[in-house]
Each structure stands twice: as C-alpha cells, then as structure tokens.
Amino acid sequence: MDLKDTMAVNLRRVRHQKKLTQEELADRAGLSTRYVGAIERADVSASVTVLGKIADALEVKPSVLIS
Structure with missing residues (x-):
C-alpha cells in the first residue's frame, strides 16, 4: 500500500x-x-499543506493520517 x-x-x-x-x-x-472525496478514494495525492488542513480539521496530528 x-x-x-x-x-x-x-x-x-x-x-x-x-x-x-x-x-x-x-x-x-x-x-x-x-477534493476530500477524491483523497478518500486515493484518486489524488494530498499536498503537505492539505494534509495539515485536514489534520487540523479532524483535531489530530498529521502523522495519524499517514502512518
């Protein structure tokens, strides 16, 4: 993966x-x-900036989303 x-x-x-x-x-x-749907389907790669925005919105560390 x-x-x-x-x-x-x-x-x-x-x-x-x-x-x-x-x-x-x-x-x-x-x-x-x-765009969020496309990320969840793995159709697109999120930039580091977008990763940070999503992590902030979810109130988690970015590493939670990529580990």
Missing part, C-alpha cells in the same frame, strides 16, 4: 470516528467536498 492509499484509509477511519460527513470535513478544512 502506498502513502496515498494509507492516507485514504486513515482519513476515512478518523472521519467516521469523529462522526463527520465529507461535507462537514471539507467545510472545516476549507476544501471542496469533491
């Missing part, structure tokens, strides 16, 4: 644990819902 796949799985897991929809997460992170 590559890093893009790892982030997709962890993002979905943490988002569900926090009981957030993709729309709610996207709003909190200042991203589009389509």
Whole structure:
C-alpha cells in the first residue's frame, strides 16, 4: 500500500470516528467536498499543506493520517 492509499484509509477511519460527513470535513478544512472525496478514494495525492488542513480539521496530528 502506498502513502496515498494509507492516507485514504486513515482519513476515512478518523472521519467516521469523529462522526463527520465529507461535507462537514471539507467545510472545516476549507476544501471542496469533491477534493476530500477524491483523497478518500486515493484518486489524488494530498499536498503537505492539505494534509495539515485536514489534520487540523479532524483535531489530530498529521502523522495519524499517514502512518
């Protein structure tokens, strides 16, 4: 599994644990819902900046999403 796949799985897991929809997460992170969905499907690779925004929105360390 590559890093893009790892982030997709962890993002979905943490988002569900926090009981957030993709729309709610996207709003909190200042991203589009389509982009969050694409990251969760591992269709795109998130930049380090986007990783930070998503981690902040989920209130977790970025390493949680990529480890």
